Amino acid sequence: MLELHCHTTFSDGMLTPTELVEAALVSGVRALAITDHDTVSGWDEAIAAAPPELEIVPGLELSTVYRDRSMHILGFYPDRDRLIPPLNERLAGRKRRAQEMIDKLAVLGYPIELPEMGEGMAPGRPHIAAAMVKAGYVESTRDAFDEFLGDAQPAFVQYEKFSAVDGIKLLRDCGAVPVWAHPFLYRGRPVKDILPELVEAGLMGVEVFHPSHTLWQAERLKEMCAKYGLLMTGGSDFHGMPADVKTDEFRSLNSLHVSLDLLEPVKQAAELLKR
Incomplete structure (x- = not known):
């Protein structure tokens, strides 16, 4: 009943924060993290929409790079006032990246326009795919990724480089608990080789439970968390269900049934960081 990885329309999710809250309630979620990419702008709407029985966990997912490969770092309970100035630069970088991809598509003969996006909203590849x-x-957003927007495809543009080490430091400096998102999706060196370096940089947790992880991988991550004294988190990485995705491919809310017991240690760690 714990969801610590969800996205809204403020980044690349399909649901507004209010719609996400409603979906979470229907799915039996009791604590819901708003972890949009490089922005915290969806928090207020989610908090306002949530009834007392649903706790909103303020968070975000930083887009970083480690050894020239994409790495996402979740952050929970940050001090918003301290985090917004550096996030504004990250948001500007996402906008520059989106424009570069749009320019590439135009050169290829596929001009598009993104819909107007509100303040604090972060454009991403899903928005561009939907526009295509x-x-x-x-015919589908999957086709857009496969033919144009995926890594190494003709309209792909890499994130502006922001190192994972710097991202971890930024989160801790802002009172947030940094957690490595979906480690086994990282395409660099093996997780067991990288984790000690990230721990030395200040990483405090690992997303053990994720739809992309096999049971074997989750067990290995549990062992690594015990070895290094790291927090464990989990979530469906929910983005919403586009019309061109079949139901059996859909990462549904609360599909992993992550225990609420994992939330209290994260709260305690955040409190310690703010002292």
Whole structure:
């Protein structure tokens, strides 16, 4: 009944914060983290929409790079006032990246326009993919990724480099608990080789439970957390269900049934950071 990895329309999610709250309630979630990419702008709407029986956990997912490979770092309970100035630069970088991809598509003969996005909203590849579907260039967002936007495809643009070490430091400096998101999706060196370096940099937790992780991988991550004294978290990495995705491929809310018991240690760690 714990969801510590969810996205809204403020980054690349399909649901507004209010709609996400409603979906979480229907799914039996009792604590819901808002972890949009490089922005905290969805918090207020989610908090306002949530009834007393649903706790909103303020968070975000930083887009970073480690050894020239993409690495995402979740942060929980940050001091918003301290975090927003550096996040504004990250948000500007996401906008620059999106524009570069749009420019590449135009050169390839596929001009598109993104819809107007509100303040604090972070454009990403899913927005561009949806615009390509709307323009009739591809049949589905998956086709857009496979043919144009995926890594090494002709319209792909890498994130502006922001190191994972710097991201971890930023989160801790802002009172947030840094957690490595979906470690086994990292395409660099093996997790067991990288984790000690991240722990030395100040990493405090690992997302053990994620739809991409096998049972074997989750067990290995549990062992690593015990070895290094790290917090364990988990979530569905929920983005919403686009019309062109089949139900059996959908990462549904509360699909992992993550225990609420994992939340209290994260809260305690955040309190210690703020002292």
